[in-house]
Amino acid sequence: MKIIVDSEKCEGHNRCYALAPDLIEVDDYGYASAIGDGTVPPEHAEAAQLAVDNCPEYAITIES
Amino acid sequence: MTETDASTSDGLDFAAATTEPVSDWTTDYDIFDPDYVADPFPIWDDLREGCPVAHTDRWQGSWLPTKYDDVVALARMVPELSSTDPIVVKPPSDDTSDPNAYSTVNAPPISSDPPVHTWSRRLILPAFSPKATEAHEPFTRQLCRDLIAGFIDRGSVDAAGEYAQQIPPRVIAHLLGVDPDRADDFVEWVNGVLGAGLSRPEVRQHYRTKIREFFMAEIADRKANPKDDLISELLAAEVDGEPVPDLHVAGTCNLLLVAGIDTTWSSIGAALWHLATHPADRQLLVDDPSKLDNGIEELLRAYAPVTMARVVKEQTEFQGVTFEPGDKILMNFPGANRDPEAFENPDVVDLERQRNRHVAFGVGIHRCAGSNLARLEMQVAIGEFLAAIPEFRLADGAEVTWAGGQVRGPRKLPIVF
Numbered sequence: 001m002k003i004i005v006d007s008e009k010c011e012g013h014n015r016c017y018a019l020a021p022d023l024i025e026v027d028d029y030g031y032a033s034a035i036g037d038g039t040v041p042p043e044h045a046e047a048a049q050l051a052v053d054n055c056p057e058y059a060i061t062i063e064s
Numbered sequence: 065m066t067e068t069d070a071s072t073s074d075g076l077d078f079a080a081a082t083t084e085p086v087s088d089w090t091t092d093y094d095i096f097d098p099d100y101v102a103d104p105f106p107i108w109d110d111l112r113e114g115c116p117v118a119h120t121d122r123w124q125g126s127w128l129p130t131k132y133d134d135v136v137a138l139a140r141m142v143p144e145l146s147s148t149d150p151i152v153v154k155p156p157s158d159d160t161s162d163p164n165a166y167s168t169v170n171a172p173p174i175s176s177d178p179p180v181h182t183w184s185r186r187l188i189l190p191a192f193s194p195k196a197t198e199a200h201e202p203f204t205r206q207l208c209r210d211l212i213a214g215f216i217d218r219g220s221v222d223a224a225g226e227y228a229q230q231i232p233p234r235v236i237a238h239l240l241g242v243d244p245d246r247a248d249d250f251v252e253w254v255n256g257v258l259g260a261g262l263s264r265p266e267v268r269q270h271y272r273t274k275i276r277e278f279f280m281a282e283i284a285d286r287k288a289n290p291k292d293d294l295i296s297e298l299l300a301a302e303v304d305g306e307p308v309p310d311l312h313v314a315g316t317c318n319l320l321l322v323a324g325i326d327t328t329w330s331s332i333g334a335a336l337w338h339l340a341t342h343p344a345d346r347q348l349l350v351d352d353p354s355k356l357d358n359g360i361e362e363l364l365r366a367y368a369p370v371t372m373a374r375v376v377k378e379q380t381e382f383q384g385v386t387f388e389p390g391d392k393i394l395m396n397f398p399g400a401n402r403d404p405e406a407f408e409n410p411d412v413v414d415l416e417r418q419r420n421r422h423v424a425f426g427v428g429i430h431r432c433a434g435s436n437l438a439r440l441e442m443q444v445a446i447g448e449f450l451a452a453i454p455e456f457r458l459a460d461g462a463e464v465t466w467a468g469g470q471v472r473g474p475r476k477l478p479i480v481f
Binding site: 011012013014015017018026027028029030050053054055056057058 | 136186189190192193194195357361418419420421422423425427428429431435436
């Protein structure tokens, strides 16, 4: 399971970073990206789904 | 606009906008109508069912979308829709050779389109990143504690005027590096621009000029004595190897002052209104403060304060209506947040809602640049209030007043505890 942030769509709302800080990092401008290769450990699966479900830009997806 | 305090130090008229009763909301809505200001939700519900993109000729004319998908699509419609004039009622005639002209101190990036928007937004984003914002947390927390200490022994407070309204002016002053003791002035200026000024362009112009003069003096001071503050940072910044013009810096400071104050105090006030009138929700957050982050998101969804406007640049067909160049379109994010097609039971405030793609801060390139700071202020303001005053309710016979039009929030909120 991987979390993917579409950098073209991200507008820096930072909800994913607040909800899944173990999976998402943000740059100095607040734009988000997945940490590492985006692999979601099972214990962070719920946080990953919350990040998806709370992004107003639909910029985040999960690939199983 | 429902400000009841009609007197200002400058003798300008701050009274509520004069409106005629509305009989047909689909063709003749009025954003300053007292019923709309106090409770717009049933009006949006009706429009969403029958006329999802309403129109009015009032206040120089505008369009009002009410569906989530429509509002989001319109917010992304760049460059067909421009942000150069985000207030519905146009500014006074604008002679740009006049140093007092409205456009000489605009408010970039909110009032700009690409390409100016792109670099002017990039200029301020680092100051509002999650990490940069965290640095303001101790100041904000101490401020909230001091304010609460000033009224907690009284057993009653106007939670809008004496608490919510007091927080953002001082946080923004702290961020910009200007005198926090001028908070009362800032409140008056912001009321002049986004309160009374929404319907009275001459009032808006007057306070815009005051704000420009204030920041031009601050800029001159920082040039002589740079400090560790945002004004100095903006002056030190370069875009394509050139310093940023002083008037641009003044415009951006104008934005941070105006947009950073009125909006956030409206959100804090609306959250306190909700908690004063919904004891179970208040108890939920008192019992488990870890639910505050999610709860604040739901309160932002339910009571989103801001409705900026776009202006049409090219004739555009949209959902069966035709926008003509010059038409104003209201970015009705608060209405979008109540759309049943986007949110389950949208009129139920569920502080534990898990799926919440609310658009209180907008979407697309104009997403509120200060959203992290606004969230921090809300979380600290509400968290500290609940920690000190876990039980409170509206005062008996309390007359709660709301401001509205393009920024909605309570202006008088008498509570007892």
